Amino acid sequence: MGIEPSLHPDLLLLLFGAAGLAGFVDTLAGGGGLITLPVLLLAQVPPVHALATNKLQGSFGTLTASLNMLHRDLVNWCEIRGLFFWALLGAALGTVAVQFLHPEVLDVLVPLVLLAIGLYFLLAPQAGAVERRPRLGEAVYSKGVVPLIGAYDGFFGPGTGSFFALAGVALRGQPLVAATARAKLLNFASNAASLAVFALGGKVLWLAGGVMVLGQVLGAWAGSHMVVRGGARLIRPLIVFMCFAMIVRYVWQKGLIAAWF
Numbered sequence: 001m002g003i004e005p006s007l008h009p010d011l012l013l014l015l016f017g018a019a020g021l022a023g024f025v026d027t028l029a030g031g032g033g034l035i036t037l038p039v040l041l042l043a044q045v046p047p048v049h050a051l052a053t054n055k056l057q058g059s060f061g062t063l064t065a066s067l068n069m070l071h072r073d074l075v076n077w078c079e080i081r082g083l084f085f086w087a088l089l090g091a092a093l094g095t096v097a098v099q100f101l102h103p104e105v106l107d108v109l110v111p112l113v114l115l116a117i118g119l120y121f122l123l124a125p126q127a128g129a130v131e132r133r134p135r136l137g138e139a140v141y142s143k144g145v146v147p148l149i150g151a152y153d154g155f156f157g158p159g160t161g162s163f164f165a166l167a168g169v170a171l172r173g174q175p176l177v178a179a180t181a182r183a184k185l186l187n188f189a190s191n192a193a194s195l196a197v198f199a200l201g202g203k204v205l206w207l208a209g210g211v212m213v214l215g216q217v218l219g220a221w222a223g224s225h226m227v228v229r230g231g232a233r234l235i236r237p238l239i240v241f242m243c244f245a246m247i248v249r250y251v252w253q254k255g256l257i258a259a260w261f
Contacts, residue, residue: 149163
């Protein structure tokens with residue numbers, strides 16, 4: 001494939017290491033794409049192919065974390081399979097849409113949403129500490145909120161895991177650990193659907209993505225164990241940090257920081 005980057009040993013090591021770190025962070029708090037996408041672009045991968053290849057390695061990371069969550073009984077498949085379907089459908093539609101629409105329409109909305117998530121977990125330290133009464137009905141949540149977040153993942157992507165976790169805590173009253181565990185399965189659904197659409201369009205770089213899959217799986221495996229051991233004490237500050245880190249990256253990417261100096 002003509003656009004496949006030359007995989008020298010140093011580049012292989014960089015891709016592997018970046019994917020491993022991203023898998024660990026993404027399992028705990030979301031935002032792993034902040035790490036992998038810049039590395040893919042640094043390797044001279046065109047933007048659309050970078051997004052597609054990132055979905056390949058991200059899918060295996062969320063799959064690893066999801067299987068670990070199921071194995072440890074943090075998620076009941078029978079309870080979440082409906083949500084899984086709606087996340088899958090939403091992401092597929094979002095990935096199709098991104099082929100025809102300009103993602104720039106989200107440049108203002110996404111940082112504001114990320115800021116809201118970061119402030120929510122920062123200023124409400126007891127959020128997700130215990131299970132609470134749901135604020136939104138199951139039908140509206142499953143057929144409205146979940147596919148909307150899935151569509152966002154297929155259309156744009158950064159912070160999807162944080163969005164799913166926040167929705168579980170704020171709208172369905174779930175404890176943070178349980179919401180994070182569920183977010184992994186929903187994020188896997190959205191990643192897998194998006195990957196399938198990108199693959200059909202011939203956008204995935206399989207060789208580069210394969211190297212990153214190895215690191216992503218190891219990082220996600222380690223991160224899913226930390227969810228169990230660290231619980232909300234570890235997850236909450238990481239979500240806050242990754243949300244604000246993503247905001248900084250958005251501002252920097254658009255050249256706003258340079259414009260201030």
